[in-house]
Amino acid sequence: MTTSYAPEGQRRTGAGGQAPIRLAVLDSDTGFLQVLGKRLENAGWQHRVLASPVPLDAMVSMRLNAVVVDLAILGPQAWTYLEKLCERLPHLGVVVCTGQSSVAQRVRGLRLGADDWVTKPCHPEELIARVEAVVRRRKRAEARVDDTPVSVGEVEIRADQFQAFVHGVSADLTRREFELIQLLADAEGQVLPREAIYQRVWGYAMVHGDRSVDVFVRKLRQKLERVSPDWRYIHTHFGIGYRFAAEPVAEEAVPAGEPVAAPAPVAPPAPEPVADEPLAVPAGRS
């Protein structure tokens, strides 16, 4: 039983990448599986091959987007299994991919809840396109709350609000500013070149000399500092671009500590307004 699931890591939706499709293939035709598997790899889909019918409960726990099934491996229970599957997992895209069949059989399969029926032999690319079509349709209709808030330091980025918050207080970002922070926060810890930032936020290539990114970084820093004065989030990398990471404001007076990222968002000490000489205390200047 081969598996190629990636950890359910930080995968959000929006400006960057679509979450990959999670697909299960119920089939035992090794040649077919091999060719198909290769294409699925290329497409970046997470897929799993199952050589025999799997209990429905197991299917549920796989959290699939779609399944490709050859009725042949289901044995005499094929129709029943198909029906239960569609009934139990209404969100699942079901594509039957099986050998020769009659019109009546195909109609029956579709009526039971299958979304598509492909006759073998078939071209893997077409099969993939059909699965894609099924999933696309399903997602479009769903289009629901797939917005999981992302938190970095004190800042919480809520895609459903198009806004960033600190302790529930809005940072009052404009649309562009939000797109920028979203991009940066999604790549937390990575240094993003200016050109890449521009490309993904503005949508087209940056012309040499354009300072828009810098200006918006400044606006963002300003607004973030207003709501979260004891942390620095956007760090400049000279000649390259910017990196997003929550780092407490610390002057060089704390030599024992860790210079970089404090993963545990420890509540910083009370913001002590600095008089004139920033030496010992984290400055909470404004």
Added chain:
Amino acid sequence: MTTSYAPEGQRRTGAGGQAPIRLAVLDSDTGFLQVLGKRLENAGWQHRVLASPVPLDAMVSMRLNAVVVDLAILGPQAWTYLEKLCERLPHLGVVVCTGQSSVAQRVRGLRLGADDWVTKPCHPEELIARVEAVVRRRKRAEARVDDTPVSVGEVEIRADQFQAFVHGVSADLTRREFELIQLLADAEGQVLPREAIYQRVWGYAMVHGDRSVDVFVRKLRQKLERVSPDWRYIHTHFGIGYRFAAEPVAEEAVPAGEPVAAPAPVAPPAPEPVADEPLAVPAGRS
């Protein structure tokens, strides 16, 4: 051009009564059409035959569930037309039913947004089953008609009445206005982009520059203010769209006699009745 449309009655919500599928067939193969038409009659579907490509706007106004299209009659614009169609009417089920084709063509069609691709000659029953599968997919996700009244602030939205009320007083919303407030209230607290609102209330993609959403928001605001003057419900998010949330009017300059509650912004799910005379509808300007 044969037509068998029934009046656009209020057939939605109907407990039990399944609305018939509205289908358009773009084809000119008379034999095929005849056989298919007969089966569609039997199935009780509303269908219309179009022998040549129809402007997209016309398609929009037909309020279809699905369309069966033979690429052959679209001429050289076939791919473009298909793409635009899928783009403009994302909820429309699109089944290509055409003659011999290559894998590459089928993949292209599916990638452009088609939901299924059937090769002629085909059995009409299978075609119908496939259209059904496509439409089923769409409706399943959409079929979330909960008639449970939703309350936000002073406003109660009753799906079974297609109306919103405040202290039992109707806001006198029109159908569109109701659909808008229902959508907004269902997503209470979330910021909904204009495009998404248009998509879900009007049923097709918004063209750039369309101000319908704005105008209807204004009409809604006006009617809501008439029946619930001390609350603001629809909040604009510049460059994005709107958010529905009950927030008390923060009056500060006119302390005549109504000390409005603290400016505490959020009053999320607390249907706190406001202290003033219900029943008496303030005379609004007309």
Added chain:
DNA sequence: AGGCCATGTGACCAGGCTGTTACCGCAGGC
């Protein structure tokens, strides 16, 4: 040390976005 270039910062203005009103076509009811 000095110069050059990259970046930070504040101000500013045109264009775009939204609120608002008026108007028109159409469909349904009488």
Added chain:
DNA sequence: GCCTGCGGTAACAGCCTGGTCACATGGCCT
């Protein structure tokens, strides 16, 4: 056929945002 009310478009006004400019600051290289 007339009338009313609804949906949708156009037009205008005002405000906000985005992006540029000019200048200040600071790092890197010779």
